[in-house]
Amino acid sequence: MSSFRLQKFVDSAVAVPLLRATSPSHSTNAHCLRSNTFCRSYYAANRVGMEKNGREKASDDVVVRDRHLLEKKIAAIRMAGPGKLQVIADFDATLTRYRIDGLRGQTSHGLLQQGNPEYDAKRQELYEYYYPLEFSPIIPIDEKTKLMEEWWGKTHSLLIEGGLTYEAMRKSVANSKIAFREGVIELFEVLEKKGIPILIFSAGLADIIEEVMRQKLHRSFTNIRIVSNRMVFDDDGHLVSFKGRTIHSLNKNEHALDMAAPLHDKLGDNDGLANDTANVKMRTNVLLLGDHIGDLGMSDGLKYEARISVGFLNDNIEASIDCYSKSFDMVYVNDAPMSGVVELVSQLFPADSN
Numbered sequence: 001m002s003s004f005r006l007q008k009f010v011d012s013a014v015a016v017p018l019l020r021a022t023s024p025s026h027s028t029n030a031h032c033l034r035s036n037t038f039c040r041s042y043y044a045a046n047r048v049g050m051e052k053n054g055r056e057k058a059s060d061d062v063v064v065r066d067r068h069l070l071e072k073k074i075a076a077i078r079m080a081g082p083g084k085l086q087v088i089a090d091f092d093a094t095l096t097r098y099r100i101d102g103l104r105g106q107t108s109h110g111l112l113q114q115g116n117p118e119y120d121a122k123r124q125e126l127y128e129y130y131y132p133l134e135f136s137p138i139i140p141i142d143e144k145t146k147l148m149e150e151w152w153g154k155t156h157s158l159l160i161e162g163g164l165t166y167e168a169m170r171k172s173v174a175n176s177k178i179a180f181r182e183g184v185i186e187l188f189e190v191l192e193k194k195g196i197p198i199l200i201f202s203a204g205l206a207d208i209i210e211e212v213m214r215q216k217l218h219r220s221f222t223n224i225r226i227v228s229n230r231m232v233f234d235d236d237g238h239l240v241s242f243k244g245r246t247i248h249s250l251n252k253n254e255h256a257l258d259m260a261a262p263l264h265d266k267l268g269d270n271d272g273l274a275n276d277t278a279n280v281k282m283r284t285n286v287l288l289l290g291d292h293i294g295d296l297g298m299s300d301g302l303k304y305e306a307r308i309s310v311g312f313l314n315d316n317i318e319a320s321i322d323c324y325s326k327s328f329d330m331v332y333v334n335d336a337p338m339s340g341v342v343e344l345v346s347q348l349f350p351a352d353s354n
Contacts, residue, residue, distance in 0.1 A: 061336040065325040073329065074348065076306040077285045082194045082349045084305075086283040088254075088298045091202045091209055093291040097179050098314035098335045108204045108212060111176035112169065119162030126154055134249060141250070148248040152203075156229070156242050166207075166237040173211045180216055183338030190345050192223045197280050201256065201298045202228040203249045225280075227256050249294075254301035257281070289341065293327050310341055 064070055077085060089095055092107040099105055114120055130151040133139060139147070191198055198221070202209055206228035213220075230243045247256045257277050286299050286307040291314060299307060311328030313320055314335050324331045332340060 061332055061334055062340055063321065063325050063331045063333065064329065066329070070308070070329050073306050073308050074344075077287075077308065078348050080285055080306070082196050084283055085196050085285045085287060085348075086280055087191060087196060087198045087287045087289070089198060089200050089289040090291060090295045090298065091200050091204070093314055094289050094295070094312050095180055095184055095200070095338075096212075097181050098291075098312075100177050100179055103177070106176045106178045108178070108202065108208045111172050111178055112164075112205070112208060113172045113175075114159065114162045114164045115168040115171075116162045119158050122158050122162075123155055126151060126158075145248075145250050148250050149246060152229070152246045152248045156246070159231075160239050160241070164231075164239040166233050166239075169208060170211055173208065173215050176212075178212060178216070181336075181338045183342050185217060185219075187338050187342045187345065188217075188221045188224065190342060192221050194345075194349055196223065196345075197283070198224045199254075199257070199280065200224060200226045200228070201252045202226065203247055203252050204228055206230045227252075253298050254281075257301075287341075287345070290328075293323065296327060308344075310344075312336065 092109070093105075096107075097105050114123075130147060133144065133147050134151075136144070188198065200209065206226045207230060209226050209228060227247065229247050231239050232241045232243055234240050257280065281302070284303065284305045286302065286304045288296065288299055288307055288309045289312070290296065290298065290309070291312040293311075295311075296309060308330070309328045311324045311331045312335075313324045313331050313333045317333050321331065321333070330340075
């Protein structure tokens, strides 16, 4: 298996006609989402042949199937400049680490404790009922969407009814096992310096993500916008409602930009780039970061011209690597740091570029 470096891609990239990026075939994604058995058997049967026919490995941590296509995308994005690029990122297990001290890290969904065991248990019961339905291959998408709206609605009602407070949320984050990947701060800094917006899409709670950023990063970034569900607390710090339309797992995409509430003053400049929706929609090149095949849908609703998709495959690697490498342009494995993405952005737009 031959190896390569990102620098090779950038140095060898030439001006090429801009090819409209296309998502992986629905049939491939459907197989990946529907059956790990399919992925495992296909990978086992074709592993040697695929290694000889195009899937190249940069290191022990990154796999690229189609080097030539990636080169074209890099050339197109670099030629268009940073003013045309936006970054779309999933949060849990993408920006955050999958494992901490050898154990599965918590997610922004799972860390929240209301301070009321009865209501924590009720939310867990909802999870156990609806989660299998979310990934069922036999439920039509329109019916599944209604089920997700139902699940999120019930969960949000329980948070209000159970008396969630801002202080309980803050303590949940402080006591959680959640951490950002190494290199995330550096990535945010590089993108902020170049004026490239970052949209963090989540079907969870924006307030928790913001609190994680406050406690774990200890600084704010004016180019970040969180597209997620936002809570409203009263003057005593009790949750009383939610802002805007519900964002759930099946509508977590650029259509949700118009549904999202602004970033809290504590974490961003409400007059800055982060909340300039029109500016974001004009940026037709995308760097997409996700840990699930379904995260590729985060760019739905944007008529992008070029998209580089980076997948983080954190677990069941041999069972899923073929599906991931078919779907994402680059796949990082073994809970890899964000340094490869930092390198990619820096080489796309060197320090002297505007």
